[in-house]
Amino acid sequence: MSEYVLELKGITKIFPGVKALDGVHFQLKAGEIHALMGENGAGKSTFIKVITGVHKAEEGEMFLNGKKVNFRGPRDAQEAGIAAIYQHVTAYPHLTVAENIFMGHEKVKHGIIQWKAMNEEANGLLRELNADFNATDEMGALSVAQQQMVEIAKALSMKARIIIMDEPTAALTKRESEELYRIAEKLREEGASIIFISHRFEDMYRLATRVTVFRDSKYIGTYEVDQISNGDLITAMVGREITDLFPKPEVKLGKEVLRVENLSRQGYFKNVSFSVKSGEILGLTGLVGAGRTEVVQTIFGAERYDSGKIFVEEKEVRIRKVQDALRLGIGLLTEDRQHQGLILDWGIGRNITLSEIEKYGSKIFTNEKAEREAAKKLAEEVDTKAVTIFDKASSLSGGNQQKVVVAKILASDLKVLIMDEPTKGVDVGAKAEIYAIMGELAKKGYAIIMISSEMPEILGMSDRITVMCEGRVTGELKRGEATQEEILKLAMAKSLKAAQ
Amino acid sequence: MKKKFNLKSITSSRETSLVIVLVLLCGFVQFRNSAFLTPGMIENLFKNYAVTMIMALGMMCVLLIGGIDIAVGSTLGFSGMCASLFLRDHTQMPAIVIFLISIAIGTICGALIGLVISYGKVPPIIATLGGMYVFRGLAYLVAKNEWVSAYQFTDGYKDFAQSKYLGFGLVNNLIIITILIYILFFIFFKWTTLGRKIYAVGSNAEAAEVSGIKIHRIKIMCYAILGFLTGLCGAIYTSLYASAQGDMGTGLEMDVIAACVVGGVSLNGGRGSVAGVFLGALTMAIVGRALPLIGVSQFWQTAIKGLIIIVAVILNVLAQRAIDKNNLKGREM
Numbered sequence: 001m002s003e004y005v006l007e008l009k010g011i012t013k014i015f016p017g018v019k020a021l022d023g024v025h026f027q028l029k030a031g032e033i034h035a036l037m038g039e040n041g042a043g044k045s046t047f048i049k050v051i052t053g054v055h056k057a058e059e060g061e062m063f064l065n066g067k068k069v070n071f072r073g074p075r076d077a078q079e080a081g082i083a084a085i086y087q088h089v090t091a092y093p094h095l096t097v098a099e100n101i102f103m104g105h106e107k108v109k110h111g112i113i114q115w116k117a118m119n120e121e122a123n124g125l126l127r128e129l130n131a132d133f134n135a136t137d138e139m140g141a142l143s144v145a146q147q148q149m150v151e152i153a154k155a156l157s158m159k160a161r162i163i164i165m166d167e168p169t170a171a172l173t174k175r176e177s178e179e180l181y182r183i184a185e186k187l188r189e190e191g192a193s194i195i196f197i198s199h200r201f202e203d204m205y206r207l208a209t210r211v212t213v214f215r216d217s218k219y220i221g222t223y224e225v226d227q228i229s230n231g232d233l234i235t236a237m238v239g240r241e242i243t244d245l246f247p248k249p250e251v252k253l254g255k256e257v258l259r260v261e262n263l264s265r266q267g268y269f270k271n272v273s274f275s276v277k278s279g280e281i282l283g284l285t286g287l288v289g290a291g292r293t294e295v296v297q298t299i300f301g302a303e304r305y306d307s308g309k310i311f312v313e314e315k316e317v318r319i320r321k322v323q324d325a326l327r328l329g330i331g332l333l334t335e336d337r338q339h340q341g342l343i344l345d346w347g348i349g350r351n352i353t354l355s356e357i358e359k360y361g362s363k364i365f366t367n368e369k370a371e372r373e374a375a376k377k378l379a380e381e382v383d384t385k386a387v388t389i390f391d392k393a394s395s396l397s398g399g400n401q402q403k404v405v406v407a408k409i410l411a412s413d414l415k416v417l418i419m420d421e422p423t424k425g426v427d428v429g430a431k432a433e434i435y436a437i438m439g440e441l442a443k444k445g446y447a448i449i450m451i452s453s454e455m456p457e458i459l460g461m462s463d464r465i466t467v468m469c470e471g472r473v474t475g476e477l478k479r480g481e482a483t484q485e486e487i488l489k490l491a492m493a494k495s496l497k498a499a500q
Numbered sequence: 501m502k503k504k505f506n507l508k509s510i511t512s513s514r515e516t517s518l519v520i521v522l523v524l525l526c527g528f529v530q531f532r533n534s535a536f537l538t539p540g541m542i543e544n545l546f547k548n549y550a551v552t553m554i555m556a557l558g559m560m561c562v563l564l565i566g567g568i569d570i571a572v573g574s575t576l577g578f579s580g581m582c583a584s585l586f587l588r589d590h591t592q593m594p595a596i597v598i599f600l601i602s603i604a605i606g607t608i609c610g611a612l613i614g615l616v617i618s619y620g621k622v623p624p625i626i627a628t629l630g631g632m633y634v635f636r637g638l639a640y641l642v643a644k645n646e647w648v649s650a651y652q653f654t655d656g657y658k659d660f661a662q663s664k665y666l667g668f669g670l671v672n673n674l675i676i677i678t679i680l681i682y683i684l685f686f687i688f689f690k691w692t693t694l695g696r697k698i699y700a701v702g703s704n705a706e707a708a709e710v711s712g713i714k715i716h717r718i719k720i721m722c723y724a725i726l727g728f729l730t731g732l733c734g735a736i737y738t739s740l741y742a743s744a745q746g747d748m749g750t751g752l753e754m755d756v757i758a759a760c761v762v763g764g765v766s767l768n769g770g771r772g773s774v775a776g777v778f779l780g781a782l783t784m785a786i787v788g789r790a791l792p793l794i795g796v797s798q799f800w801q802t803a804i805k806g807l808i809i810i811v812a813v814i815l816n817v818l819a820q821r822a823i824d825k826n827n828l829k830g831r832e833m
Contacts, residue, residue, distance in 0.1 A: 300710075302709075302710070322709055322710060322712055323712050323714065326712040332710065334710060339704070339706055339707070340704075340706045340707055340710050341707060341710070342704070342707055343700060343703040343704045343707050343708075343770075344704070345703050345704075345770060345771075346700075346703065350696075354696075354700055354707075354708070354711045354713075355711040355712050355713075357693040357696055357697070358693055361693060363693070364692055364693065364694070365691050365692055365693070366691055366692060366693050366696055368691075394824075408711075412712075
C-alpha cells in the first residue's frame with residue numbers, strides 16, 4: 001500500500017479563458033493534518049473542488065490509497081470517504097441539525113425516515129464533538145462555529161477518512177478557533193487525514209505538520225512546518241516576477257480630495273483612516289475578508305457607518321445614501337459588474353447615460369439624440385469593442401463590460417472614483433487596457449481608490465498602498481518602497497502576531 | 501439597410517404575433533357570424549372593456565418594477581363607492597368633481613400600498629393581498645352595505661359613459677379617454693426620464709440604485725400611478741353601470757394582470773410595452789366578446805381565457821431564452 005492516502009499528480013483545470021490549476025501535485029499522508037496555503041486566487045478552492053468531484057480536471061491523475069480513481073461527481077467522492085467543509089457553510093437553515101447531518105443519506109427503513117434513530121445517532125456524534133446543542137435544534141438558530149460543527153458531524157456520519165476544511169477559522173472567534181483545533185486534533189488521532197486551507201499562520205503552526213503552497217495556479221512546494229520560516233513561506237507564496245504591464249504615468253498630485261478618519265462599522269471594520277489626492281491612485285489591499293469592500297461601500301453610502309468622519313475637499317460631510325455620495329462626486333465601480341454595474345438587458349448607450357438622464361434632457365423628458373452622442377463619445381474614450389452603442393451589455397466580454405462601467409462613471413461629474421477589483425474576471429489584454437484608462441483618469445485629475453487582491457496590480461498602479469487586515473488598517477506603503485513580501489506581512493499582520 | 505423578410509424575427513416579437521392572432525381570430529369569428537365586426541359592436545366592446553384596458557397600463561408600471569398589485573379590484577370598489585356616495589348626497593355636483601374624488605382616493609390607496617411595500621419591505625403580493633381585504637371592507641363600511649342605485653345618480657354622471665361629447669359626437673367618451681391615456685403612456689415610457697427609470701429599476705434594481713436612482717420613490721410612484729388609473733376607472737365603472745355596489749370590481753385584478761401577461765409584460769420586471777399591453781387587453785376583450793357569438797358556452801370561455809394566459813407565459817419564457825442565448829453568442833471566450 002502506498003504511503004499516501006491521497007495523491008494528485010499533474011492536475012490541470014481550465015475555465016473559459018483561464019487556467020485555474022496548472023499541473024499541480026499534492027500528497028496527503030495517513031493521519032496527517034496538511035495545510036494548503038497561497039494568495040487569493042492561487043487556485044486552492046478550485047483544487048479542493050477537483051478532489052471532491054465538483055470540478056473535473058482536464059489533465060492529471062488522482063490516487064486514493066494507491067488506487068487510481070476517477071470521480072464523476074461529488075457523490076463518488078463522498079462514497080470514497082472524502083468530505084469537505086466549505087468556507088461558507090452550505091446548510092439548510094430551516095431544518096434541524098439532524099436533518100442537516102443526514103441530508104442525502106437519511107436513515108430509512110421501508111421508505112420511511114427513522115427519526116428516532118437519526119436523532120439519537122446525531123446526538124451521539126455531537127456529544128463526541130463536545131457540542132453544546134441538540135440534534136433537534138434548528139440549524140439557522142446556531143452560530144457559525146456551531147454550524148461548522150454540524151458540518152463536521154456530517155462528515156463523520158458519512159465515515160469520511162479524508163476531511164477538507166476550507167478556511168474554517170475565517171469566521172470564528174479566538175475561543176471558537178481553539179475548539180476547532182481541538183476537534184481537528186481529535187479527528188486526526190482517530191485516524192482521519194485532514195487538509196486545511198487557511199490564510200492564518202496561526203492555524204498552520206497549531207495544526208499542520210506539512211504545508212503545501214500554491215501560487216498563480218501552480219504548485220510551488222511542500223514543506224515541513226517546523227523547518228520553514230515565516231519569511232521563506234511568504235516568499236514562496238508571492239515570489240513572482242512583476243511583468244511590465246503597467247503604464248502608470250507620472251502625475252503631479254493635486255489637493256486632497258477625500259479623507260476618512262476613524263471610520264468604523266460594528267462587525268466589519270474599525271478606525272479606518274486614509275486619504276487620497278487629486279491625480280493619485282491609492283491601492284487598498286488585504287486578504288479576502290479584510291473589510292475593504294465594506295469600507296468603500298460605506299463611503300459610497302450603500303452602507304451606514306457607526307462612527308468616524310468623512311471629508312471631501314477638507315469639508316466634513318455626512319453620507320447617508322448613495323445619492324449623497326454621487327452629489328459629492330464620489331463614484332463606485334462595483335466588484336460585481338453584472339449585478340450592480342450594468343443592466344445587461346439594455347444597450348451600451350442606455351447603460352452609459354443611466355445616471356445622468358436628466359443632464360442630457362430636461363427634468364421630465366429625455367433627449368435621446370444628445371444621449372446617443374454623449375454615449376458614443378464616452379464609449380470611444382474607453383475604447384470598447386462594441387460595434388454600436390445599441391449592442392446589449394450582455395453581449396460583451398468581461399473586459400468590455402468593465403469599460404462600459406467606466407464610461408458610465410465618466411458621464412457623471414465625479415472627483416473620486418472607487419474601483420473595486422477593476423480587473424477581476426478580465427483577460428490579460430483587456431487588463432492592460434483598463435490600466436491605461438486608469439492612468440488617463442489619474443492624469444485628468446480624478447482621485448482613484450483601487451481595491452485589488454492582485455499584488456502585481458497593486459504594486460504596478462498605486463501611488464500609495466493602504467493595507468487592511470481583519471477590519472483594520474495595518475500599514476501604509478509608498479510606491480517604490482513597497483514589496484510583495486512587505487504587503488503580505490501587513491495583510492497577515494494579526495495572525496503573524498498571534499502566532500509568535 | 502433593408503432587413504430581409506424573416507418569419508422567425510416576426511413571430512419572435514410579441515406585438516406582431518398578437519396582431520396575427522387577433523386578425524385570425526376576428527376573421528374566423530366574422531366568417532361564422534357576420535354580426536361581429538360592425539361599428540356598433542366594436543364601440544360596445546371598447547366601451548365595456550375600457551376599465552380593464554386603462555388599468556392594464558397601471559398594472560404594467562407595477563409589473564415593470566417587479567411588483568404586482570392584486571388589490572386593484574378592491575381599490576376600484578372603494579374609490580367608486582366613495583365617489584358615488586358623495587354624488588348621492590350632493591346631487592348638484594358636476595360629474596368632473598365626482599371623477600376627481602374617485603381619482604384622489606384611488607391614488608392615495610395606491611401610494612399607501614407603495615409605501616408599505618418599499619419602506620415596510622413587505623412582499624408586494626402580501627401587501628396587496630392585505631390591501632385587497634382592507635379596501636373591500638372599507639367599501640362595504642362607507643356604504644353601510646347599501647347600494648347606490650341609478651335613480652340616485654345625476655343624469656349628467658350617468659350620461660358620461662354613454663355620450664360622445666369628448667369625441668365630437670363621433671366616438672364614445674370612454675373610448676376617447678382610453679385612447680388619450682394610451683397615447684400619454686406611450687409618450688411617458690418612450691420619452692420621459694421617469695419612464696426610463698422605471699425600466700431601469702425593474703431590470704436591475706441594484707444597478708439602478710448605484711446609478712443614483714431613488715428606487716423607493718420610483719416604486720411608490722408606480723403604485724400611485726396604478727391607483728390613479730384605478731380611481732379613474734372606479735368613476736367610469738359606476739357611470740357605465742349606473743350603480744355602485746360594495747362588491748363591484750371583485751376579481752377584476754386578475755383580468756388586468758392577465759391582459760398584461762398576454763401582452764408580453766414580464767412578471768420578473770423590466771420587460772413590457774404599451775403596444776403589447778394594448779394588444780393583450782384587446783385579445784382578452786375580443787375573446788370575451790367573440791366566443792359567445794359563435795356559440796361557445798360561458799364555461800368554455802373561461803377555460804379558453806386561462807389557456808391563452810398559459811400559452812402567453814410559455815411564449816414569454818421561450819422568447820427570453822432565445823434572447824439570452826443570442827446575447828451569449830456575441831461574447832468572446
